[in-house]
Structures are given as structure tokens and as C-alpha cells.
Amino acid sequence: MTSIPAQEDGGATILEIGQQPDAWREVAGRTDEDAARFLDELVARPDLRIILTGAGSSAFAGEIAAPALRRHLNRRVEAIPTTDIVAGPMNFLERETPTLMVSFGRSGNSPESLATTALADELVDEVWHLVLTCDREGKLGQAHAGRANSLVVFMPERTNDVGFAMTSSLTSMLLSCLLLLGPASPRDADALAAAAQHVVDLQPDIRALAQTKKQRFVYLGSGPLEGLSRESALKLLELTAGEVVTYFDSPLGFRHGPKSVLDADTLVVVYVSTDPHTRLYDLDIIAEIRGQLGQDAVTVLSTEPIPAKYGPAVVLSGLAGLDDALVALPYLVFAQYLALFTSLEYRKTPDNPFPSGEVSRVVKGVTIHPMTGGAAHA
Structure with missing residues (x-):
């Protein structure tokens, strides 16, 4: 054991x-x-x-x-x-x-x-x-x-x-x-597992990213990757017991006001889509934020290299042709490690970030109210 x-x-x-x-x-x-x-x-x-x-x-x-x-x-x-x-x-x-x-x-x-x-x-x-x-x-x-x-x-x-x-x-x-x-398919799962193992091997690099100890984290992705961004933001919020500010959005939606959250103490993570059309908008937001805050302010995850003019990216190869919903799986492993290592930088206990019980592993205290007669038979 x-x-x-x-x-x-x-x-x-x-x-x-x-x-x-x-x-x-x-x-x-x-x-x-x-x-x-x-x-x-x-x-x-x-x-x-x-x-x-x-x-x-x-x-x-x-x-x-x-x-x-x-x-x-x-x-x-x-x-x-x-x-x-x-x-x-x-x-x-x-x-x-x-x-x-x-x-x-x-x-x-x-x-x-x-x-x-x-x-x-x-x-x-x-x-x-x-x-x-x-x-x-x-x-x-x-x-x-x-x-x-x-x-x-x-x-x-x-x-x-x-x-x-x-x-x-x-x-x-x-x-x-x-x-x-x-x-x-099972063959896809094997490719995803190989990509996730690459992320496991990147732990020292992810830990170094967490050691910058940013106070704000923004996750951006489109379509299925917006759901991934939301989960990434929650993971970091949970494991740091709410000590850091997290936000998620789509690259296009982020420009419409939420971009106000950006400052010099922000790390932005962009999940690049495998869809060629969607990918163009991901690259646009990468260029925009790096132009505003500097290259190190944005961490990019992609299944293929991005053009050099957009800066570096973490590339998870072997996933060509897979849907974004599948690519989200190894991307999420990266987000989990980033949340964990950031939690450790903030001296939290990751298996139980809320030792006094303010938030529990399985939600407690929820009262399920019965349906009223009219609504139940509508």
C-alpha cells in the first residue's frame, strides 16, 4: 500500500x-x-x-x-x-x-x-x-x-x-x-493518458510557476474549454482556501469588461482549442495580454506549437484531431498541479484546506424542500 x-x-x-x-x-x-x-x-x-x-x-x-x-x-x-x-x-x-x-x-x-x-x-x-x-x-x-x-x-x-x-x-x-x-475510443484514451503523463513529468516546471505566488489567476478557454476554465478556477480557489482571486471566461467574453481584473500580479492560463477557427481567437487574446503584461504573465497550453510571434506554449503532443472535450482531460491535470503547488506556497493543507470545516468535502447542511402541490403536478 x-x-x-x-x-x-x-x-x-x-x-x-x-x-x-x-x-x-x-x-x-x-x-x-x-x-x-x-x-x-x-x-x-x-x-x-x-x-x-x-x-x-x-x-x-x-x-x-x-x-x-x-x-x-x-x-x-x-x-x-x-x-x-x-x-x-x-x-x-x-x-x-x-x-x-x-x-x-x-x-x-x-x-x-x-x-x-x-x-x-x-x-x-x-x-x-x-x-x-x-x-x-x-x-x-x-x-x-x-x-x-x-x-x-x-x-x-x-x-x-x-x-x-x-x-x-x-x-x-x-x-x-x-x-x-x-x-x-480506448485508443484516444491511451493518447490522452500519454499526454497526461507528460504533464506529470512537468511537475518541477509547474511548481516553479506556482512559486511566483501570484494573487490573481485567470483561466480562458472556448466551448468545452470554458467549462475546463471554470473547473480550473474552482480547483485553485478550493485548494488555497479562497486566499487567491480566481476568474474564468472565454477569450472573446473576457474582453467585455472582465479584462478589468488584470494587473501585474495576475497569471493568465489560456487553453488553446484544437478547432482551427476557435484557435484564432485564442491566439488573439494571448498576443493582447502578453502585449499588455509581458510574456510571463500568460501560460499557454496547446496540442501543437503556436507561431513564434505569440511566444512560448506548453505543448501536449499526440492529440491531433481530438475534440476539445477530450483534450480538456490532460489540460486539467496541469490545472490540478498548479492549484496544488500554489496551495503549498500559501501553506495550506491540500487534503483539507478548511480544517475548521467552513467548506466540506461532501456538502452538508442543505435542506431539500418538497415541491408545492401546484408545481409538482404542473
């Missing part, structure tokens, strides 16, 4: 980040004919709506995956957080629309996760559930196990992260979703 490093050396979190290449290969190596049959029959329906849901990082997994699934399946695919559905179910659930609800949940014990699937069962005439979770003892997996309209897929046991921040749990669930419903 691997011993857990001391908190000042990264704790369980550094192990859970580093295990992702092997975990992804394990996820991709599994075959489940019953699962394939269950999903193939559903997605063959032209009227099917797919909702990707979860809370926090699990919700952002849906934001990353949704555009790729929409294009791949030619179906209506929407990422809607459980927190939104629980607060206003009638805004999002449609009784007469056949719906596949894909639920992401590390433990499956968040109150909103259980409430969302229960609301869907109550308010949608034809509903099916795909539950992606890491905890075989979790309430969500147990609630849907053995149900005719549900499929529960468990991630490898080691991905049930014990650290505060979701790392290997998140990426494993995201990859599983893209393998089951989207454009990913």
Missing part, C-alpha cells in the same frame, strides 16, 4: 493527480455489453433529450462534455447543475420530453444529487438515468442499482479521491461519459 505524503509534500492529493494516466487506461479497458445496449437503444430515439448534471466540479464535467455529445449524437444535450434543478425544477424538466439524465457524483452523497433524480422521476413521464460515480457505498449508486430505467457505472475504486478536491474522480467520470456516449 502506498503511504500518503505529508501535507506539505502534497498529501493524498498529489498521488491522486499523478495516478490519472493509469486510471484512464483502466476506465477505457472496461467493456460492458449491457451498458452499451442500454444506451444504444436510448440514443437511437430522435426525440431524446440528454441532461448532464452534478454539483460543483461534477457540474463542470457536464459543461465540458455537452458540446462534444451534442455534435456526436445529433441530439439535444444540456449541462444543468443539480443545484439549479433542485431550486427550480419546473425551469428545466419537461414532462413530455423523453429524457436521459446523466448524473456525475464522486460519492453520490450530495443531497442535491438524490433530489435531482427523484424530481426527474416525478416530473418527467419517460426518464432514464445513467449514474457515473466512484463510491460503491454511495447513496446515489445504491438508489439506482437494479432499476430497469437506470444504469450505474462505477469508476475504479482508487479514483474515489480522499483528498478535498476532485481530481482523478472527476476526470475518470468525464472520460467514462465520453466513452459511453461520445466521440472517445
Whole structure:
């Protein structure tokens, strides 16, 4: 059994980040004919709506995956957080629309996760559930196990992260979703794992970046990579216990006011798209911010070298032709390490950045209120 490093050396979190290449290969190596049959029959329906849901990082997994699934399946695919559905179910659930609800949940014990699937069962005439979770003892997996309209897929046991921040749990669930419903293949997963291993090997460089101890971090990406940017910002905010300011946006959206956040103590991370058209806008914002703040103010991640006039980039090769939703996986490993090493620079305890319990690993204290009579039968 691997011993857990001391908190000042990264704790369980550094192990859970580093295990992702092997975990992804394990996820991709599994075959489940019953699962394939269950999903193939559903997605063959032209009227099917797919909702990707979860809370926090699990919700952002849906934001990353949704555009790729929409294009791949030619179906209506929407990422809607459980927190939104629980607060206003009638805004999002449609009784007469056949719906596949894909639920992401590390433990499956968040109150909103259980409430969302229960609301869907109550308010949608034809509903099916795909539950992606890491905890075989979790309430969500147990609630849907053995149900005719549900499929529960468990991630490898080691991905049930014990650290505060979701790392290997998140990426494993995201990859599983893209393998089951989207454009990913086991061969793609192997390429992604190789790229992620390259990021693992870059730890000294990422640690040096964290040692600049910036006070503001901005993450920019388009389409699926905007969801990645949002998750990156949350990861850093969590692991530094809110001591640094984080922000996310798309490269184009950032210019419309949010660019005001930039100052000399800001690090901007730009995730470059694999789409040639989208990539042009990424390069534009890189040139603009480097022109304003200097070359070192921007860290660029790309799957291919960028033109020399735009400055240096961290290049993750071997990913040519892959969708941005897939490329987001090794990009995210970089973001996780940057968050972890920044947390250590600020002398936090990464496995539990909130030792006094202000924020917990599984959300507590949420009251699930029953639907009012009129709304429940609308």
C-alpha cells in the first residue's frame, strides 16, 4: 500500500493527480455489453433529450462534455447543475420530453444529487438515468442499482479521491461519459493518458510557476474549454482556501469588461482549442495580454506549437484531431498541479484546506424542500 505524503509534500492529493494516466487506461479497458445496449437503444430515439448534471466540479464535467455529445449524437444535450434543478425544477424538466439524465457524483452523497433524480422521476413521464460515480457505498449508486430505467457505472475504486478536491474522480467520470456516449475510443484514451503523463513529468516546471505566488489567476478557454476554465478556477480557489482571486471566461467574453481584473500580479492560463477557427481567437487574446503584461504573465497550453510571434506554449503532443472535450482531460491535470503547488506556497493543507470545516468535502447542511402541490403536478 502506498503511504500518503505529508501535507506539505502534497498529501493524498498529489498521488491522486499523478495516478490519472493509469486510471484512464483502466476506465477505457472496461467493456460492458449491457451498458452499451442500454444506451444504444436510448440514443437511437430522435426525440431524446440528454441532461448532464452534478454539483460543483461534477457540474463542470457536464459543461465540458455537452458540446462534444451534442455534435456526436445529433441530439439535444444540456449541462444543468443539480443545484439549479433542485431550486427550480419546473425551469428545466419537461414532462413530455423523453429524457436521459446523466448524473456525475464522486460519492453520490450530495443531497442535491438524490433530489435531482427523484424530481426527474416525478416530473418527467419517460426518464432514464445513467449514474457515473466512484463510491460503491454511495447513496446515489445504491438508489439506482437494479432499476430497469437506470444504469450505474462505477469508476475504479482508487479514483474515489480522499483528498478535498476532485481530481482523478472527476476526470475518470468525464472520460467514462465520453466513452459511453461520445466521440472517445480506448485508443484516444491511451493518447490522452500519454499526454497526461507528460504533464506529470512537468511537475518541477509547474511548481516553479506556482512559486511566483501570484494573487490573481485567470483561466480562458472556448466551448468545452470554458467549462475546463471554470473547473480550473474552482480547483485553485478550493485548494488555497479562497486566499487567491480566481476568474474564468472565454477569450472573446473576457474582453467585455472582465479584462478589468488584470494587473501585474495576475497569471493568465489560456487553453488553446484544437478547432482551427476557435484557435484564432485564442491566439488573439494571448498576443493582447502578453502585449499588455509581458510574456510571463500568460501560460499557454496547446496540442501543437503556436507561431513564434505569440511566444512560448506548453505543448501536449499526440492529440491531433481530438475534440476539445477530450483534450480538456490532460489540460486539467496541469490545472490540478498548479492549484496544488500554489496551495503549498500559501501553506495550506491540500487534503483539507478548511480544517475548521467552513467548506466540506461532501456538502452538508442543505435542506431539500418538497415541491408545492401546484408545481409538482404542473
